[in-house]
Amino acid sequence: MSDTFFSGAPHWTWFIIPYFYVGGLAGGAYFLAAILAWFGKPEDRPVVRAGYDVAAVGAIFSGLLLTVDLGQPLRFWHMLFQSENFPAVMFKAWSPISFGAWAILLFGLFSVLSALGARAEEGRLQNAALRAVGGVVRGGLAKLVSGVGGILGFFVAGYTGVLLSVTNRPIWADSPWLGALFLVSGASTGAAMLILLAPGRGAAQRSLEWLSSFDTRALVLELLVLALFLISLGSINRVWLSFWGLVLLVGVVGAGILAPLRLHAKPAQAARLVLLGGFLLRLATMLASEGIDRYRVAAGM
Amino acid sequence: MAEALGFFTDTTVCIGCKACEVACKEWNQLPAENGGVGTLSGDSYDNTRRLDGIHWRHVRFIEQFKGPYDGRWLMMSDVCKHCVQAGCLEVCPTGAIIRTEFDTVVIQSDVCNGCRACIAACPFGVIDINPVSGTAQKCTLCYDRLKVGLEPACSKACPTDSIQFGPITELRQRAQKRVEQLRAQGTKADLYGADPNGALGGLNSFYLLVDKPEVYGLPKQPQLPTRNLSKTAGFSVASAAVLGVLALVGLRKHRMDDMGGPGGGGGGGGGGGQN
Numbered sequence: 073m074s075d076t077f078f079s080g081a082p083h084w085t086w087f088i089i090p091y092f093y094v095g096g097l098a099g100g101a102y103f104l105a106a107i108l109a110w111f112g113k114p115e116d117r118p119v120v121r122a123g124y125d126v127a128a129v130g131a132i133f134s135g136l137l138l139t140v141d142l143g144q145p146l147r148f149w150h151m152l153f154q155s156e157n158f159p160a161v162m163f164k165a166w167s168p169i170s171f172g173a174w175a176i177l178l179f180g181l182f183s184v185l186s187a188l189g190a191r192a193e194e195g196r197l198q199n200a201a202l203r204a205v206g207g208v209v210r211g212g213l214a215k216l217v218s219g220v221g222g223i224l225g226f227f228v229a230g231y232t233g234v235l236l237s238v239t240n241r242p243i244w245a246d247s248p249w250l251g252a253l254f255l256v257s258g259a260s261t262g263a264a265m266l267i268l269l270a271p272g273r274g275a276a277q278r279s280l281e282w283l284s285s286f287d288t289r290a291l292v293l294e295l296l297v298l299a300l301f302l303i304s305l306g307s308i309n310r311v312w313l314s315f316w317g318l319v320l321l322v323g324v325v326g327a328g329i330l331a332p333l334r335l336h337a338k339p340a341q342a343a344r345l346v347l348l349g350g351f352l353l354r355l356a357t358m359l360a361s362e363g364i365d366r367y368r369v370a371a372g373m
Numbered sequence: 374m375a376e377a378l379g380f381f382t383d384t385t386v387c388i389g390c391k392a393c394e395v396a397c398k399e400w401n402q403l404p405a406e407n408g409g410v411g412t413l414s415g416d417s418y419d420n421t422r423r424l425d426g427i428h429w430r431h432v433r434f435i436e437q438f439k440g441p442y443d444g445r446w447l448m449m450s451d452v453c454k455h456c457v458q459a460g461c462l463e464v465c466p467t468g469a470i471i472r473t474e475f476d477t478v479v480i481q482s483d484v485c486n487g488c489r490a491c492i493a494a495c496p497f498g499v500i501d502i503n504p505v506s507g508t509a510q511k512c513t514l515c516y517d518r519l520k521v522g523l524e525p526a527c528s529k530a531c532p533t534d535s536i537q538f539g540p541i542t543e544l545r546q547r548a549q550k551r552v553e554q555l556r557a558q559g560t561k562a563d564l565y566g567a568d569p570n571g572a573l574g575g576l577n578s579f580y581l582l583v584d585k586p587e588v589y590g591l592p593k594q595p596q597l598p599t600r601n602l603s604k605t606a607g608f609s610v611a612s613a614a615v616l617g618v619l620a621l622v623g624l625r626k627h628r629m630d631d632m633g634g635p636g637g638g639g640g641g642g643g644g645g646g647q648n
């Protein structure tokens with residue numbers, strides 16, 4: 073039996089599962105927006121703007137979910153500054169939860185800046201102060217912001233899986249592939265969200281085709297990484313002989329990856345399934361591990 | 374740092390009276406569970422079942438019965454191991470978990486924000502949230518008592534000296550003697566966590582066991598959570614790079630299609646001349 077079965081469950085459930093999902097999706101959407109901002113054409117701008125919006129809303133929502141989940145939400149800032157020694161910074165480069173708190177804060181900042189810049193570009197900002205901020209984020213600066221933000225986006229999408237691996241919990245600490253899996257899933261769900269939202273923002277057909285073809289490739293990669301993840305689990309795979317195994321097989325692999333791959337002629341339908349699959353992936357990997365209780369393991373139950 | 378202090382728990386003399394559990398609850402003013410109404414586990418004479426935020430000591434009963442007249446009870450008073458290399462301390466993002474001058478590991482309740490990273494990081498399942506404070510809590514090795522020269526409440530209360538408190542070096546010698554004594558009597562006995570060169574740099578609360586560690590709910594080879602960091606981060610970066618390439622290749626293909634018109638999306642750098 074893996075030594076991970078003797079640890080305790082952290083109860084990361086109904087706030088953290090959506091947090092991991094939304095954070096991944098927001099990071100993936102921003103990454104795609106940044107790619108188009110750097111290498112795309114003027115016709116891609118609506119997708120870029122939609123990507124920034126998804127990222128900004130997602131980052132703020134993620135921060136809220138993370139905060140509400142704390143046992144002492146008002147002490148959220150203890151992760152950023154030393155509470156007894158303010159304003160000395162609190163940062164542990166070897167602890168994903170520590171550097172992740174900084175990453176989500178910075179990602180929020182960058183995505184809000186980009187979103188404001190994009191809105192100023194469209195002339196959609198009424199508030200003078202916001203218009204002034206948005207007006208600054210243009211041209212070379214906008215590109216720089218999106219470049220750094222794109223990297224932060226992927227960081228946020230992937231660190232959640234790394235965070236789970238840097239524990240002593242079953243499944244999570246038993247495979248080195250969870251960070252990669254969550255990151256690829258963040259990219260595929262980010263693309264899916266943009267496929268659904270960008271048409272409303274006036275996206276060109278060419279940009280949407282690019283999103284769809286990217287999503288198809290990302291799903292193939294996701295399937296590959298999922299396979300590597302399961303192979304690396306070895307004998308731990310017996311935990312999937314449960315309801316969560318069914319969710320993984322039917323919900324994640326079937327509905328979330330294989331069905332959208334078959335449906336790629338109908339991008340909107342495929343995108344909805346990708347979004348569902350991404351959520352079920354977080355749900356199954358989190359709750360399958362959460363359900364393993366140390367004392368029951370020791371008692372052979 | 375003053376001398377490292379800790380516990381040696383000789384499980385062979387534990388009688389399962391749970392005096393240590395009670396003394397700990399009393400001294401540390403830990404709340405009762407379920408509003409004080411007892412809940413029965415239903416499958417064991419042990420109704421506490423686990424260590425958590427309001428049970429910092431737990432006397433584990435291992436009931437090994439093959440038949441009504443063929444069996445034995447193993448009892449072990451479990452607690453935070455005050456690991457020399459502590460996973461909980463390693464990951465705590467607020468700095469709430471500290472190593473004290475006694476080489477023990479303590480959670481500062483006024484700093485902790487209840488993120489629960491330490492719960493998943495501890496290889497022994499020691500920590501949990503205390504619902505009254507909303508923060509992660511566990512044994513402090515009675516830091517407040519050590520400060521004024523008192524021994525921890527649990528070892529003080531233990532009627533059989535199953536829990537022994539003292540300087541770690543001294544406890545290790547005593548434990549070694551006890552192992553030899555038991556082996557001479559024909560009893561299988563091993564120390565768990567007494568080796569400073571062993572897992573986690575040794576445990577400042579170590580045990581004498583008469584069966585495999587797993588039987589007592591202890592991991593064979595406890596490890597630090599960061600053992601996984603470089604590999605899992607490396608694979609994540611690699612997959613990010615692959616996604617970047619996939620995105621750019623797609624974009625380039627589109628450009629080629631645009632430049633070459635229908636059928637012009639063929640191979641390598643073919644369309645370059647049109648720029």
Ligand code: SF4
Nearest residue numbers: 453454456460461495
């Ligand atoms: S036993 Fe767990 S809680 Fe105690 S010091 Fe070690 S890692 Fe921390």
Ligand code: SF4
Nearest residue numbers: 465485488489491509
């Ligand atoms: S729950 Fe408290 S003690 Fe545990 S890791 Fe989080 S901040 Fe640190």
